[in-house]
Amino acid sequence: MSGLKRLTLRALPFADAASEGLPLAQLLRLSLFQVSVGMASVMLLGTLNRVMIVELSVPAMIVAIMIALPVLIAPFRALLGFRSDTHKSAIGWKRVPYIWFGSLWQFGGLAVMPFALLVLSGDVVHTIPFAGEVLAALAFLMTGLGLHMTQTAGLALASDRATDETRPRVVALLYVMFLVGMGVSAVIIGGLLTEFTSLKLIRVVQGAAVVGVVLNLIALWKQESVRPMSADERAAPRPKFSDAWTDFMDGGQAGRLLVCVFVGTMAFNMQDVLLEPYGGEILGLSVSATTMLTALWAVGALLGFALAGARLAKGSNPYRLAGGGILAGVWAFSLVIFAAPMASNALFYAGALMIGFGGGLFAVATLTAAMTMPATGKAGRGLALGAWGAAQASAAGLAIAMGGTLRDWISTVATSGAWGTALDTPATGYSFVYHTEIGLLFVTLIVLGPLVRRSGPPTPMDINRRPLGLADFPT
Numbered sequence: 001m002s003g004l005k006r007l008t009l010r011a012l013p014f015a016d017a018a019s020e021g022l023p024l025a026q027l028l029r030l031s032l033f034q035v036s037v038g039m040a041s042v043m044l045l046g047t048l049n050r051v052m053i054v055e056l057s058v059p060a061m062i063v064a065i066m067i068a069l070p071v072l073i074a075p076f077r078a079l080l081g082f083r084s085d086t087h088k089s090a091i092g093w094k095r096v097p098y099i100w101f102g103s104l105w106q107f108g109g110l111a112v113m114p115f116a117l118l119v120l121s122g123d124v125v126h127t128i129p130f131a132g133e134v135l136a137a138l139a140f141l142m143t144g145l146g147l148h149m150t151q152t153a154g155l156a157l158a159s160d161r162a163t164d165e166t167r168p169r170v171v172a173l174l175y176v177m178f179l180v181g182m183g184v185s186a187v188i189i190g191g192l193l194t195e196f197t198s199l200k201l202i203r204v205v206q207g208a209a210v211v212g213v214v215l216n217l218i219a220l221w222k223q224e225s226v227r228p229m230s231a232d233e234r235a236a237p238r239p240k241f242s243d244a245w246t247d248f249m250d251g252g253q254a255g256r257l258l259v260c261v262f263v264g265t266m267a268f269n270m271q272d273v274l275l276e277p278y279g280g281e282i283l284g285l286s287v288s289a290t291t292m293l294t295a296l297w298a299v300g301a302l303l304g305f306a307l308a309g310a311r312l313a314k315g316s317n318p319y320r321l322a323g324g325g326i327l328a329g330v331w332a333f334s335l336v337i338f339a340a341p342m343a344s345n346a347l348f349y350a351g352a353l354m355i356g357f358g359g360g361l362f363a364v365a366t367l368t369a370a371m372t373m374p375a376t377g378k379a380g381r382g383l384a385l386g387a388w389g390a391a392q393a394s395a396a397g398l399a400i401a402m403g404g405t406l407r408d409w410i411s412t413v414a415t416s417g418a419w420g421t422a423l424d425t426p427a428t429g430y431s432f433v434y435h436t437e438i439g440l441l442f443v444t445l446i447v448l449g450p451l452v453r454r455s456g457p458p459t460p461m462d463i464n465r466r467p468l469g470l471a472d473f474p475t
Helices: 002-011 024-030 032-055 060-085 096-121 131-161 167-192 198-220 231-235 241-249 253-269 275-281 292-313 318-339 345-371 381-415 427-454
Strands: none
Touching: 024 032, 024 131, 024 198, 032 060, 032 096, 032 131, 032 167, 032 198, 060 096, 060 131, 060 381, 096 131, 096 198, 131 167, 131 198, 131 381, 167 198, 167 292, 167 345, 253 318, 253 345, 253 381, 253 427, 275 292, 275 345, 275 427, 292 318, 292 345, 318 345, 318 427, 345 381, 381 427
């Protein structure tokens, strides 16, 4: 049996992410909340985006505003995490109520969304001004609130139950399950909506709402230990968020880590809406060829997760790994820039792969740093994870908007001939954005430097030297 156990730990992916307090079966079940979040993200950012513009003929500006609305909830993730840290209930639950009510918000938003979109598109006759816009905005806000609440509390619960040794693997597993949720749901939803009808849209979106609630219910079932609270404990005043935030920031590294996450996420995400148009407009790639970019990005991200999981499990410093992801990003955007003058599709594809690798490595490393911050004083792990999520999501939304705006503005000026014939090309706008991202990556390195210096020697003193097995890889 001991030999079989050792073989399982080496051959089964994520088998050694389990611990006595969080067995593998419970860990895999808990990770289903990330599948639900991934599915909701696909609905908001992919499926409904295309359906509103193409099938429902909703103006692109209104679509962009609707998609940006959930990002407005992101800054409140720190508050949501803090509330889950300090929640009081008679049975002693802290994280489960927030996962459950987040699931309900997510369900409610997706349940009413198809009807709101039909009103917005003009297919439903009504006399109330701006009824479609208001209903769609509420649906997107409800879904975004549920998504952020569920993910913040779920990550905090996983961090509470994991040990210091297994926490890096738990982070990698949760990230992979998020990608799995996005990938699988994108394929299923896309197949169901191949022949679009309004009735089919209602069925698919509301079906996704039901599946999300079911997945989250399975995920949170008996995951949090129950410690009944006395009436005096429940009546005691709740700590103030301002005091907990001050305590969190007084740690010295917390504020700098959040700035690093914000700037680094902006650097990796400004290209989010530009890579495929760049490949089609500048390199002349077909639609089928540019669709490979998403797959390459996902492969690169999984490789980044694999490296992060393997190195962190061996005791590597998360801040140094984040620096490695930033340097990979510098190489990635350089390859993308040189792909245009050299007319090289290979450089372009290699750059897309490395963007995913660098971004994945940076995200897992900084999330691990947030999860491993000491849960002492007034600031708990929920606050730290919520602050990380707020910085990451807010920066991603801002970066996407800035990337598209900068590209349009610079391209308009360059193609007008104001900067001379050398820059009178559509590639100038794209290149400006990619150069800006490289600059932001160097700024991120500057912010990260003091964290690396304070975090110990380059080589960890206590390293697990077991052979590298399949359990070190996220998929």
